[in-house]
Amino acid sequence: MPAHANKSRSLVAVSRVLKGAAVHGGAVLGLTSHRALDLVAEVQRGLPYGAFERFQEHTRLPFGQLATWTGIRERTLARRKREGRLQPDESDRLLRAARLYSSALRLCGGDAVLAVAWLSAAQRGLGGERPLDLAATEVGTAAVEALIGRVEHGIPS
DSSP: OOHHHHHHHHHHHHHHHHHHHHHHHHHTTTOOOOSHHHHHHHHHHOOBHHHHHHHHHHHOOOHHHHHHHHTOOHHHHHHHHHHTBOOHHHHHHHHHHHHHHHHHHHHTTTOHHHHHHHHHSOBGGGTTBOHHHHTTSHHHHHHHHHHHHHHHTTOOO
16 A cells, blocks of 8 residues: 555544544533634633633532643632633643543443543543543543543453
8 A cells, every 4th residue: 555545544533533522522611613723723822711611510520620630720720710711731631631521421321420420430441540530641541531442342441
């Protein structure tokens, strides 16, 4: 197979992943963009603080727990609320959390309470760790997403 065909397939695969992240993660934040590049631009500008509030409404998690999950200190969030906008790195972490929550929501058939319960419970497929504890980093989030994928495909974990 020609090298350009492999490259083209890779770009299509990456585009699908990004589109899925944009649609699923962005939707629970109240973002309207469905294009990955538009979402990148929004994150680089910094998401509006209201995106954090919408995420909290969706998850129903306590403010402090959501702050820990996104890696944004509570005092910083209070300041961002006054300013009206998150910083780009904070926006990226919020979108990562929203993407993971959306994956858990899909796993749990759209049941928000069950999705949060799953994220909050120790999972054997994660060595007994809670997904929320691992999800504070990109590597941990990837591990949780991989577990969700295995469970969705019926692979024992």
